[in-house]
Amino acid sequence: MKRLIAIVEDEAAIRDNYAAAFTREGYAVRTYANRAQAMSAFAARLPDLAVIDISLEDEPEGGFELCRQLRALSPVLPIIFLTARDSELDAVSGLRLGADDFLTKDLSLAHLSARVNALFRRVEALRKPEQAGDILQRGPLTLDTERMQAQWDGKVVLLSLTEFWIVHALAHHPGHVRNRQQLMDAANVVLDDNTITSHVKRIRRKFQGVDPQFDAVQTVYGMGYRWVE
Amino acid sequence: MSLRLKLLLLGLLTLVLPWAGCRYAREMESALREGEQTSLESVAETLATSLEGRVDLLYRAPTGPDAVDTAALSKSGPYDLRPVALAAAPLLDGYSEDWPHDPSVWAWYEKNAAHRFGVLTGVYERVLFLLLDVRDAHPVFDAPGASPLDPHSLGDRVWLGFQDPAGGERQVFVAASGPGAVTARYVESGEYGQRLAQLEPRIRGVWQLTPGGYRVELRVPLSMLGAGFGVLVDDRDARGGEPLSYGSLHPDDLRTLGHLIMASPDLTTYLAQFSQPGLRLAVTTPAGQVLARVDALKRVAELAPAPPLIARLYRRFVDQPGTQPPIEARVAVYDREHHNVIGELEVTQTPDRWLRLRDRALTRMLNFTLATSIVVVIAMFAFAAWLALRLSRLRQASESALTRTGLVTSFPDTGARDELGDVARSFSRLLGRLNEYTGYLRTLAGKLAHEIRTPLTIVRSSLDNLEAEQVPASARAYLDRARHGSERLNAILLAMGAATRVEEAIGGAERTRFDLVPLIGSAVAAYRSAFPERRFSGELPAGPVTLEGAPDLIVQMLDKLIENAVDFSPPGSTITVRLGLEPGAAVLEVENPGPPLPAGAPGHLFESLWQSRTGGDNRPHFGLGLYIVRLIAEFHGGSASAGDLPGGGGARFSVRLALTG
Numbered sequence: 001m002k003r004l005i006a007i008v009e010d011e012a013a014i015r016d017n018y019a020a021a022f023t024r025e026g027y028a029v030r031t032y033a034n035r036a037q038a039m040s041a042f043a044a045r046l047p048d049l050a051v052i053d054i055s056l057e058d059e060p061e062g063g064f065e066l067c068r069q070l071r072a073l074s075p076v077l078p079i080i081f082l083t084a085r086d087s088e089l090d091a092v093s094g095l096r097l098g099a100d101d102f103l104t105k106d107l108s109l110a111h112l113s114a115r116v117n118a119l120f121r122r123v124e125a126l127r128k129p130e131q132a133g134d135i136l137q138r139g140p141l142t143l144d145t146e147r148m149q150a151q152w153d154g155k156v157v158l159l160s161l162t163e164f165w166i167v168h169a170l171a172h173h174p175g176h177v178r179n180r181q182q183l184m185d186a187a188n189v190v191l192d193d194n195t196i197t198s199h200v201k202r203i204r205r206k207f208q209g210v211d212p213q214f215d216a217v218q219t220v221y222g223m224g225y226r227w228v229e
Numbered sequence: 230m231s232l233r234l235k236l237l238l239l240g241l242l243t244l245v246l247p248w249a250g251c252r253y254a255r256e257m258e259s260a261l262r263e264g265e266q267t268s269l270e271s272v273a274e275t276l277a278t279s280l281e282g283r284v285d286l287l288y289r290a291p292t293g294p295d296a297v298d299t300a301a302l303s304k305s306g307p308y309d310l311r312p313v314a315l316a317a318a319p320l321l322d323g324y325s326e327d328w329p330h331d332p333s334v335w336a337w338y339e340k341n342a343a344h345r346f347g348v349l350t351g352v353y354e355r356v357l358f359l360l361l362d363v364r365d366a367h368p369v370f371d372a373p374g375a376s377p378l379d380p381h382s383l384g385d386r387v388w389l390g391f392q393d394p395a396g397g398e399r400q401v402f403v404a405a406s407g408p409g410a411v412t413a414r415y416v417e418s419g420e421y422g423q424r425l426a427q428l429e430p431r432i433r434g435v436w437q438l439t440p441g442g443y444r445v446e447l448r449v450p451l452s453m454l455g456a457g458f459g460v461l462v463d464d465r466d467a468r469g470g471e472p473l474s475y476g477s478l479h480p481d482d483l484r485t486l487g488h489l490i491m492a493s494p495d496l497t498t499y500l501a502q503f504s505q506p507g508l509r510l511a512v513t514t515p516a517g518q519v520l521a522r523v524d525a526l527k528r529v530a531e532l533a534p535a536p537p538l539i540a541r542l543y544r545r546f547v548d549q550p551g552t553q554p555p556i557e558a559r560v561a562v563y564d565r566e567h568h569n570v571i572g573e574l575e576v577t578q579t580p581d582r583w584l585r586l587r588d589r590a591l592t593r594m595l596n597f598t599l600a601t602s603i604v605v606v607i608a609m610f611a612f613a614a615w616l617a618l619r620l621s622r623l624r625q626a627s628e629s630a631l632t633r634t635g636l637v638t639s640f641p642d643t644g645a646r647d648e649l650g651d652v653a654r655s656f657s658r659l660l661g662r663l664n665e666y667t668g669y670l671r672t673l674a675g676k677l678a679h680e681i682r683t684p685l686t687i688v689r690s691s692l693d694n695l696e697a698e699q700v701p702a703s704a705r706a707y708l709d710r711a712r713h714g715s716e717r718l719n720a721i722l723l724a725m726g727a728a729t730r731v732e733e734a735i736g737g738a739e740r741t742r743f744d745l746v747p748l749i750g751s752a753v754a755a756y757r758s759a760f761p762e763r764r765f766s767g768e769l770p771a772g773p774v775t776l777e778g779a780p781d782l783i784v785q786m787l788d789k790l791i792e793n794a795v796d797f798s799p800p801g802s803t804i805t806v807r808l809g810l811e812p813g814a815a816v817l818e819v820e821n822p823g824p825p826l827p828a829g830a831p832g833h834l835f836e837s838l839w840q841s842r843t844g845g846d847n848r849p850h851f852g853l854g855l856y857i858v859r860l861i862a863e864f865h866g867g868s869a870s871a872g873d874l875p876g877g878g879g880a881r882f883s884v885r886l887a888l889t890g
Binding site for chain 2: 020086088089106110193198
């Protein structure tokens, strides 16, 4: 049975283009133009993944509200924010509401597909028992690349998909400097310097939430970042 | 010309007041002079009237007023002698040094060219002094030891003839047997009819030889003298010879021919009653010889205290060059019958009298007008300074309003009710609108980027979908171009939103203490690999430079400066990154060779959307890079500036960052 992706987007052209792309990838797609439509449909049947725009028709913050309601319905459902808004505040708000990723609309469809696939892989991995082969261990850090889960000293650190990929790219070769371009490639995004910086800052903060002494992500000024053990 | 100077000059115009005052003072002075002249004339008239007919008061008349022949006085005959008033008694020594040196007061008598003598008469304290200068080629003395009446021993002799106070004619003679003291004698008929030469000890003098003749100096008490007086010289060329007699006595009987015309001793006393400081009263004979004079011209100091220095200074500006002539009034004194003029009264007044009056008025007026001028000038200057201050505050406010990002909230002088206040208010309104507009422009890029993103997403997602379709090979080129175009459009959008994101990043930035030196060192090392066609030279201090701020932002700021330097420098050139220390601040400088900054740009380079330089690549430039530099510098309590390299050939961008602690 095909996985169902719900697209909540008020811009018809974009909505249809995304729908076409996901259909081509072999997913079943349902599209909604506003929150009311989406919620009534979700009440009947939950999709396997939701791609949500923040401003929906006459609701500038409608996507956030939708995310909150959807997360209440299902704690594991992958939710991706895809929006024209790129402010730091929006990203923080969106991720705090339990979204798995916060993406801006300049993302290419290929990159979007990669993320959707990755999230579905994670959902599958979470259903299966743990497999030791997909674990990356770096000191206190444990990265489960299948479940896309990070642990520090055995404690789970909740990372968005982009954040997970950045941590993975850094920790895969500890001590090696990863420049911004490399990090963007690893995370399947095109971001500007400030967005990378704020991603890294958020990653540090999340790890520091578990271990205040956390200092493994180091900035190499002018070059990029590296993981130190 | 500054406003201050203009108003100062305007204030100086009030100096026209003292100038007009000076002009007025001159007018006043001539009016005063005329008035003084009139009053002086009336004084003279009054005095002359009081002297009318008082011949006795004018002239010495021992036999009573009627004895004086007023007609003779007015005509002043050739034999009359007019003694001058002497300042001191001359020493009887036969020399003329202590006599007045005025040739006009001499009376000359002559027989012929070879025989002549001059008489100078003078009065001092009721004594008549005579100086005789006799020109005689052969002066002859009496024979020594002989009787003065022996005809064979007679030499040159001088006869004085005069009327005694009773009116009788008397004669005395002076003879000498050598130079030296002489005493007059008179001839008396003895008991038996013989002639005797008796000494007259009251008349004495000195006989002295001179190169051209001899000189006799004599004193005669005035008490002996009446009206008539004369001198006669018996000139003998040899002792006992026939004398050559000439002079103002009748040669036959030695009668007096002329008079001794001199003032009554009471005249001076009489005039003295009318004496006033600054006034000179003089009575002269009708011929002009001074009879009496009371001179108080020099006693001006009694009129008023000496003028203060300032008055003397003012006087220099008012007076025409040259001294002020005194004013004079001359009135004839008549006899009782008003037929004859018996004398003249001359009243002279020093100009000081009215000059001092004028000076007092002038000083007061000039003091007042000058003080007014000074007050006006000072007031105008102060007013101008105040205006200039307000204007310069206005100028500074408008200039800083144009160059700074922030809104000008407190524009000066907007509360003033005058025209400057109007200007300030309209400036404030104008700048407020300008600020709104620039604020709109500043956020325009971000807003635009946001608005364009949705249609761009439509284009890009459509292109992505098109990739998956069967596209004929002939159309693939167009697809690629469309994709390339949309990529560039996306890059532009990223650049446009950069400033907004930096502002956000600054808003959420955390301050930490860090050492600037390794940070910049590491960044410069990174630039070497990022821009292989440029060389980088890092000049960093040896010690740590600790700053409190956001290292990420600092690096980002340096990125922008380096991007800028790379854009405007030719490949292969060296970009210098220098970190220096100043008191309280770290100074980061980035120098690049290349074109100089556009004229007038340094003030604007760091403004949002300022673009007046063309870089060497095709990347989009919105003039946001240096704006970001400024934002980050200001976040660190510093400032950014730009200038041409000394000597040209490049640009230098400097960022000052405030050091803490």
